[in-house]
Each structure stands twice: as structure tokens, then as C-alpha cells.
Amino acid sequence: MDLKSSINLPKTSFPMKANLPQNEPKTLARWEEMGLYHRIRQARKGAKQYVLHDGPPYANGPIHLGHALNKCLKDFVVKSKNMAGFDAPYIPGWDCHGLPIEIKVDQKLGGKKLQMQPLDVRLECRKYAKKFLDLQREQFKRIGVVGRFEKPYSTMTPEYESVVLATFYNFFEKGFVYKGLRPVYWCMHDRTALAEAEVEYETHTSPTVWVKYKLQSDPRTIDPALADARIHKDKPVFTIIWTTTPWTLPASLAVAFHPDEEYVALEATDGIYIVAEKLAKNVAAKCGFPDAPVIASFPGRLMENTWFYHPFLPWERRKVLGVVADYVTMDTGTGVVHTAPSHGAEDFATGVRYKLDPTCEVDSAGRIQNGLPEYDGLLVFKANPVIIELLKSRGALLHEEKVEHSYPHCWRCHNPVIFRATEQWFISMETPMGGGTFRTRALEEIKKVKWDPAWGEERISNMVDTRPDWCISRQRVWGVPIAVFVCTECKKPLNDPAVNKKVVDLFATKGADAWYTREADTLANGAKCPCGGGSFQREADILDVWFESGCSYLVEVEHEANYPWPSDLYLEGGDQYRGWFMSSLLCSIGAKGSTPYKSVATPGWTLDEQGRAMSKSRGNDVDPADIANRLGGEIVRLWVASVDFREDVVGSENLMQRIAENYRAVRNNLFKNCLGNLYDFTADKAVPFEQMPAIDQYILRLTAEVAADVARWYEEFAFHKIYQRVNHFCTVELSAFYADIVKDRLYTYAPNSLGRRSAQTALWRICEAMVRLLAPIMSFTCDEVWQYLGAIQAREESVHLAKFPSAADVLGSSSVSTEDAQQLQEWTTLRSVRDQVLKALEEARNQKQIGKSLEAQVKLIASDAMYPVLERHRDELRYLFIVSQVTLEKSPSGNGTNPLTVEVSKADGQKCDRCWNYSVHVGEDKEYPTVCERCSAVLNEWSLAGKA
């Protein structure tokens, strides 16, 4: 008889090699065909809801690893919630409007754009956004993300745009909105405001001048020494400013000093000059009084609220105020900064603090208006030399140089740009609201949210607390227009709810494009401006895209049946504290009075192996689509699960390879091993827990513990703990321990024996538990395993329709206690004994005493404490150690130093040809002369069964 054919070797068509890149698309097709997402919705209908609201990625390129991290995490959350029994929908979204796309389209269109109608430009932008929405959608699906992809939300649809506009009107009608000045980058050539992203820094040669401003105030208020010098020697007091933009001097309204830096007064022949101490030497040298002595020294704050004469404008027309500002630096210039509120962001802020007039006297073409005859009407750069001459003629110019520095230029026409204060729309953070202000309400709402990690609360609170009013207007085309009519008489915006309602309705049917058609004009027909005017113009500005995306959950609640308010979770990168988390909070408080999210989770940034931020331009990026194509989408998912996403995460080719190795361990040690040994098993053959050998009970209790941990970790979003624990379970507990030991029973026992069926039952229950527990992460593989498990017991069509296992599922009965402290204690001891035995076997192996462990026998000499446990499991020990014989002895009492001694020697008897154990009984059975007593029993039973 062929002994080998009497062995129950594992058998399965579940391939060791996953071939993920080839097989995953087939799985995706199957999910698509069965309508998996909607089947899950159906299956959970009526259950408690859990809504993760998707933050919309920007549709302007293929996905990067950060996107993959983000979407996989969300997929883990959504799938695990569904499997925990919640009704957890997932509607992905895209952010489609905004500057980056408009810039790309601009580049494509070139000069043509300036001749095109807004509607045509918008159509081009729409096509561009759609292209990348479609691409990203396919890429997200490819890495196994399941959601309502056929009907996502997108910020460029009529239903979305109309809610955005309605939300804006809500702010507008309640008095949150005002128009005001703000400095922006301005291209004189193209006559347009530029965004930061449209500014390129190029080298530019500028004149640079040192200009003196004469003090008008009484110098004694600053320092008596100044007064003494002045009175005794009749010298005027000056300060000196330094600038590279002489054309801004007509707008000079203040000179700024650093409050805490030390300033000195230098006595030159023609006057006394106040400059920063740290720069005094340099300034004095340049300005022609290198040896002027210091006659006074004082902190800059004493200069606050002093007055100076303007270098060329008369006192009646211009008074220059001394101010203090923290941004004044001591590395270049004079330590005194000329301040023109209409021509710089910091200057503007200073202007606000000191109530300086920010009116801009430079028009959209870059010409100075309302100036002195010398420079009136000149383009700013043309005005530079003229103003320098003017300074000279007034005796205000101390020094002049040319300087090469990097200066902002227009990305399109490459002309230098200027800063210019322009009219913009704002939402005031100080709008009165609910007993406080918009800002204080926002701060209160922040406290109601669970921030994860916890520092998020402090971070966003700081930002909301200090942020300026929200500038919501952009001089752009690709977005939702600020659809307001402006009175042609008084230039004031019309705020008529009836008209507003009509515009929203129009947007709801025809989209925001309708604003750019004649039809829009008719909406204001019959309306009256409070000034009496009845003719209106359409406002051309569009809304900040953050305002749009901030409305996303308002849109969902408006359009999805029974969506809860607020949502359960927002999950986005740390850059969204200032972005989407904030804009969503503000829009929702404005519209509904409360936060749109119960909790917010924040993954870290994706870095390369050197810890540098990943970026395409740097070339250190890992492309998730490429990994999916070469290694499998499952590997991307597993990588996401492996890292602690709350910190910055590292991604690299190397790491992905590592993950792929780990994947194989789970696939083989867990799934293939289980399936291979279950080929002749069905659910009705399962052995009840009470009848199982101790080790089978032990491994099932261990599995139940893992199941409980994993379920808890899903709730905590601690996916990396799941990854680590499952890995450990598969390799150490299951493969190296249980599976290795139980092989003997599975292979050599009679197929239907209790021992074999029990081991199969254990493997089956482990497999059933793990396939469910891992499904949210290893979505492809678990679904694949699921198909194989169908042969054992009927089940749902996809694992993603199933629920997580309970302890009773794992143990096979609800009457079995989950924990057995004594059993656990015993097995901890047994495993540590096993470790010592394995060590001893290795030594014997190194000394060439044995090869495989079955060639050995082991003698254990145990202390009084250890002995009873070993005694109780005496008959199992040889299987536990995978040796042929074990003898157990008590160590002589009194010798308490060594709890256990292990002695290894060659096994007695001969090797059984069938089970490879050594036995002194080999040859006793005449029928099967090369076989041990265990195998002969099996074989006899077998032939008996054969006869019957």
C-alpha cells in the first residue's frame, strides 16, 4: 500500500501566489456587477447611521500617496462600521472649481483667454475638472475603495452651486458680509489681481533710497538729550527710512519702529538722525556721517505716536505717524520702515491698527493719481526716478543705490507686479451672534467636537481666535459667482431676499453658468435700491473655493434622504485645519448655527525614507497607481494599515516591497493553510468546543481575544495595531505554534477522527473570524477567501456584506466562557517550556545529534512548581514539542535554583514511514511492517471502513 496516499495532505486551489495586479480588477468587476455598495446599503437599512463625510480632493491631477492614505483610511472606517452593524454610507466628493484649474486652462488657452467670454472659459475649466475627476475616481476604485462612485458629489453641479449660493445669501442677508479694501498682488499690464500661486519671483533691479523724515513732535517726549542738542545747537531731528519702491512714498503714512529694539540718535553736522542701533554704523556710513557721535539711546516704542513731516508732501496734506511693529527687522535697511497701507500686507495691517487711510491712489493701470505735478499720472516704475529727483531737490535724499533682488512678477506676462489695495468681499468674524460673535460661537462649537489627535482642538482654536475676517471674493471666472446686483447709482449691493431666492432657483436648474447669461439680468427687474435707483449691474467676483467646499455637508444634508446633522466624522490632513475644517465649521455655523462634524481625525503627511515631504517635483514620490499595478492595490491598503497615520508617515518602494512580503505571510500562514486543511470539511462536521483537545480550545480563545482587540481597534481607528497584532497572530501563534503542532493530527489521523475534525474546526473558525476581521483592510484577499469558504457553509455573496464575528462565533457556542484564566496561565507556562525545548533541540542540531526534531526525544526535569502543569499535559507534550518521545521527572527537592532542565537525545525505536515519528513499536503490525502503533491503528480502521 502506498502510505503517502493515506496521509491527509492539504489540498486547495487557493493559490499561494496572489497575482494581485491581474486578479484585483476581476474582483472589482464582480463588485460592480453585483452593485456591492448598494447591496451593503440594503443590508444595513434601518440600522444606526454612521456618516463619514468625504472631504473633496482637488480634481487637477492623478492621485498621489497622500490621497491613497486618505481614501484608504476612510474606506477602513466605513467598511468596519458597516461590518460592526452600522448603516455607514460613503459618498465621495470632488472639489472642481478654483484657481489651479483656471491657471492650467489659461496656460492651454494662452492669449486667447482674454478674448473669450466667461462662459466659454468656464466650459474649458469644466472639461478639465471632469477629466481628472474621472481619472481619480478610477484610481480610488482601483485601490479597493467602495462607495457611491457613480453618483459622487462635485462642487460644479447645479445642486451643489445653488446650495453654495444660498449659504452665501444666508450670510449676506443676516449682515455678516461687507465690502472693504485689502492689498493684493496686482498686475498692471493685465490689469488683474493675482493670487499667490500666480506670482513668480524673478530677479529685478530696483533703485533703493535712504530718505530722511523730519520730526515734527517735541523731541523731549522721546529723550531729553535730543532736545538739548536741538536747543543748544539748533539742529533738527530726523529719522531715516530705506525703501526699494520710491513710488510708494506718496502713499507714505507712517514710519514703523520695532518696539523692543534699541534705537540711537546720531549727531551729524546738519541734524540728528534716529536709526536702529544695530544698523547705525552701516547707515551712517552710507549717509555720509560715519563718525557722528551717539547722543541718545532708547527703545523704539518711545517713537510711537510721534509725528513726522512727509519728505515732499506739505504738512497740511500729509502727516506721517510714528508707529511700532514687530515685523521690523534689524538685518537690512535702517530699522525704520516707511509704511504705505495701500501697498503692502503688513503695512495694511499696521494701517488698520492705527486707523490710517488705506485708499489706493494707484489705478488699475499702475498710474499714480492725485499726486504732485511732478509725478501725477505716471506709471509707478516711471515715477521712481522722478520721485528720486524730487527727494534730491527737497534735500530729503541721503543715499541712493541700485539693488538686484528677487521680486514678484506676473506668471503670464512676466512684468513686475505691485501691491495694491482693492475692494473685496468679507465675512466679518465679529458679527454679533448668539450672545457673542461669529468668532466666539465658532470657538464654542470647536469644544463640542472630538479632535483626534487631541492637539487639533488647540490648533484650530488658535487659528479661529486669531484669523482675520474671511475674504470671500476672488477676481476670477471658474467658481460660484457672488451673485449680487450692484446699484448703478449708488454702487451699493442690492440685498433683496426675493431676488436672491430667484437666483438660487435659477442656479438649481441651470447651474452657476446662468449668472453669465442675459437671463440673470432679468432677475433684478422691478427691484428697488434703498437709494431709489432701479438699475443694476451683476457683480463679477466669484467666491473663495474654501467657501464652496465648506458647504459640502450642507449640500449632502439638503440632497440625501435622512442624513443626520452633524455628521460623525471628517478625516483629512493637517493642512485642512486652516482649510476645510475651518471653512466647513464657519459655513455650517452661519447656515445652521452649529458644527457639521462630531469628530475630526487627522492623518500626518507622507514623507520619503529620509523624512522629507513627498512631492512630484522632488521626484521622491511613490505613485499609488503604479504600486497597485505592479504589487496590487491590496499592498497600498496594507501599507496604509501598517503605519500610525496620526504621525507623519513614510512611504517608499522599499517599504512597499516589505509590505508585500508581509502580505504573503498572512496569505499563506493564515488563509492558505486553513483552506488547504479544510478540503474535506463542512460545517456539520464541526466539533463542539467542550470535546476539543486543550490546545484547540486555547487557540480559539486566543482568536476570540484577537477578534475583540481588532474590533476595538477599528473603533479607535488604530489600524496599525490591527496590522501588528494580526501579523503576530498569523506568524507566531498560528503558523509557528498551532499549525506546526497540529499538522501531525491533520495529516496522519483518520480523516473523520475527533482529533482531526477538531483541528479542522479550529482552523475553520479561525479562518471565518479572520476573513471578516481583515475584510475592511484586505478587501480583495478576504473577498477571494470568502468564495472558497462557500464550500463549507452557505453565506452572503461578499464578505463586505457580513458582520464582524462575536466571541460566540469564534468559540462555536455562546455558552463557552470567553476567558479561562487557568487555561491561559497553563499555556503560557507550556509555551515557555516549549521555547526552552526548542532551544535545546537547536543545540543538539548544531552538534549534529539530530536533524529534524522528530529524531529526538526529550527529558524534562521540572521543579515542584512547574511539575503539576506538565504532568497534566504529559501525553500532549511530544506533540507540543514535535519530538518522538518525552519523559517527565520531578527535580530532586531542595534544589530550587532551576525550575526546568531539558535533556535531548536520539529518539528510541525506529522511524515510522508514515508519520515520521520514532517508535519502538515500528514493525509490530504484520500488515504494515514499516509503521508505528498509531499509524497501524489508523490504517486498520481505514481498511475496516473500506470493507464496510
Added chain:
RNA sequence: GCAGGAUUAGCUCGAAGGUCGAGCCCGCGAUCGAUAAUCGCGAGGUGUUGGUUCGAUUCCAACAUCCUGCACCA
């Protein structure tokens, strides 16, 4: 500059005021009945400098390096 975060084995992680630990990687070996698998053994670590403490990788302070967001370059 402001705000927030990080630093533990080659990599990814976990724990904790009391000899840190896991998996992977690596080295050596076993096996060839889970075989492009499986098993065993081994090697290897708390950023720097101070402080609190009997004891600090953990608590505190400073420094360094890195990451994110914001501001700024007159």
C-alpha cells in the same frame, strides 16, 4: 518669526517611573508532506545636554534635526 507635531533595533510599530518588547529585514541552521512555502536559533535600539528621582527611554527644561500650516522679505 508664530502655531502645531515628531525623534525608541536597519524598517514599521507597541509598552511603560523598575533588566524594554513584537513582526519584518539580516546572519546561521533544519526541512523538502503548507514547497516561489514552512520551522528553529542568533544578532541588533531609547536624538543631544541638563534637572527631579533610590532608579528616567518614560516626568520637567533647554538644544538639535525633521514635518505641517501661517506670516514675512520694506
